[in-house]
Amino acid sequence: MRQDEMLAALIGQAAADGADLATLRAIAEEAGERGAARALARLGMSDAGAAKDMAELRELLGAWRDAKRSAVKAAVEWIVRMAAALLLVGLAVKLGFSGWVK
Structure with a gap:
């Protein structure tokens, strides 16, 4: 599952379930990882x-x-x-x- 899809699924789950603490933490973690990956890509530091x-x-x-x-x-x-x-x-x-x- 891609990061975009994972984050969308977590947000959908949070909306459906009423957003418990574990779901909110998972959303924050996925959003953080996605933001970090985007920042590294913009700096040209996303390669091996x-x-x-x-x-x-x-x-x-x-x-x-x-x-x-x-x-x-x-x-x-x-x-x-x-x-x-x-x-x-x-x-x-x-x-x-x-x-x-x-």
Whole structure:
């Protein structure tokens, strides 16, 4: 039985029986599955390779986050090194070590 037919049958049963809790839950479940299938189809993710595509996208996103974290870490390390070097140069000038360079 197709999803459309299943949902129509459940709605018909609910109308005929007075809609008990089990029938309402079944209607909600079928409607949810149908809506999810429609959303996936609109996104182009309803084929057999969709799960593999999502896994690859998650892996790619994880690699991007790792690369971004590494780049930020490297930039901070270079800024700290430059600040330390400037501090040392400033101390050398302040303490009169500039004469040694000449």
